[in-house]
Amino acid sequence: DAGVIQSPRHEVTEMGQEVTLRCKPISGHNSLFWYRQTMMRGLELLIYFNNNVPIDDSGMPEDRFSAKMPNASFSTLKIQPSEPRDSAVYFCASSGTGHSGNTIYFGEGSWLTVV
Amino acid sequence: EDQVTQSPEALRLQEGESSSLNCSYTVSGLRGLFWYRQDPGKGPEFLFTLYSAGEEKEKERLKATLTKKESFLHITAPKPEDSATYLCAVQAGASSASKIIFGSGTRLSIRP
Numbered sequence: 001d002a003g004v005i006q007s008p009r010h011e012v013t014e015m016g017q018e019v020t021l022r023c024k025p026i027s028g029h030n031s032l033f034w035y036r037q038t039m040m041r042g043l044e045l046l047i048y049f050n051n052n053v054p055i056d057d058s059g060m061p062e063d064r065f066s067a068k069m070p071n072a073s074f075s076t077l078k079i080q081p082s083e084p085r086d087s088a089v090y091f092c093a094s095s096g097t098g099h100s101g102n103t104i105y106f107g108e109g110s111w112l113t114v115v
Numbered sequence: 116e117d118q119v120t121q122s123p124e125a126l127r128l129q130e131g132e133s134s135s136l137n138c139s140y141t142v143s144g145l146r147g148l149f150w151y152r153q154d155p156g157k158g159p160e161f162l163f164t165l166y167s168a169g170e171e172k173e174k175e176r177l178k179a180t181l182t183k184k185e186s187f188l189h190i191t192a193p194k195p196e197d198s199a200t201y202l203c204a205v206q207a208g209a210s211s212a213s214k215i216i217f218g219s220g221t222r223l224s225i226r227p
Binding site for chain 2: 043106107109
């Protein structure tokens, strides 16, 4: 089984540029999560979707961040305009029902550096 | 507010020296508690899910236990390859679509 697939794996961009991170969840999973990880704050939940619908976006830091899930197999996290303090690893994760219950499975992350 | 606290922040052990990592939580209506392992440069890798107090799960040198207030990850006779950050997470609430929140992790280092 393919796991959660994220792209790009690494991105370096200049302050003020738009950044789009992409995620393909595990096939059949109906929940998708975006997390941000930094040394200072650990893993923070930004937003999560259930059946393609945003359920809780209270973790989205500000209006510069937006996320979409147009269908069950694709999601994007966009930052516009980007700032140096957005530098972090962004993880996408998904979970389903059935034997795995609510266990979430992570992608390998998108390493973002804003200079 | 739901909260997950892990201790210690870092732990250095000699190979073969058994120990335990702690995850304490305050949530309303626990649906599940999860343990993950994270290696540098990688995403968290799922280890265990525990659903109710008294439950235990084992995998190789690791055993996870759960009470109403905390969970322990016991590591028996660890090896250097067990070095990683171990993350605890909880899901709480009435819905299976409730969010999952993570603790800050324990960095485990095993010396040969």
